[in-house]
Amino acid sequence: MTIRAGRTARPANDLAATRRFYEDLVGLPMQFAFEDHDGFDGVIFGVPDERFQLEIVRAPDANVLPRPSVEDQLVLYYEDQPARDEVIARLAAAGFSALAADDDTLNPYWAKVGAVVVVDPDGYRLVLTTG
Numbered sequence: 001m002t003i004r005a006g007r008t009a010r011p012a013n014d015l016a017a018t019r020r021f022y023e024d025l026v027g028l029p030m031q032f033a034f035e036d037h038d039g040f041d042g043v044i045f046g047v048p049d050e051r052f053q054l055e056i057v058r059a060p061d062a063n064v065l066p067r068p069s070v071e072d073q074l075v076l077y078y079e080d081q082p083a084r085d086e087v088i089a090r091l092a093a094a095g096f097s098a099l100a101a102d103d104d105t106l107n108p109y110w111a112k113v114g115a116v117v118v119v120d121p122d123g124y125r126l127v128l129t130t131g
Helices: 014-023 081-092 108-112
Strands: 008-010 032-036 040-046 054-059 074-075 116-119 126-127
Touching: 014 032, 014 040, 014 054, 014 081, 081 116, 108 126
Parallel strands: 008 054, 074 126
Antiparallel strands: 032 040, 040 054, 116 126
């Protein structure tokens, strides 16, 4: 079996806020945005090699809201610490604080490898690591 790419999609409470978070603060390149595609509005982000995409949508049905658990995580692996720390600084300047390394809801692996975990506007966890 050969898989050439993957995408995860999830709903947003406030599509504009979530788009700003991932595009402006995290720095993911926006590949495509759409409005009223069968009632859905959304944006698709990629990673540099474009093999993985993150799709954020606003559903036409108000009952389709984010319901993240503590294990709903997007993990971004940076090639170097300065690049990762630049993203962390932008997030902090915008008011997004990292969860404490000893937070008992975190998988202890992330603290062991020095990862930083931030919660996005919809309550999903974003793990930023070089490990």
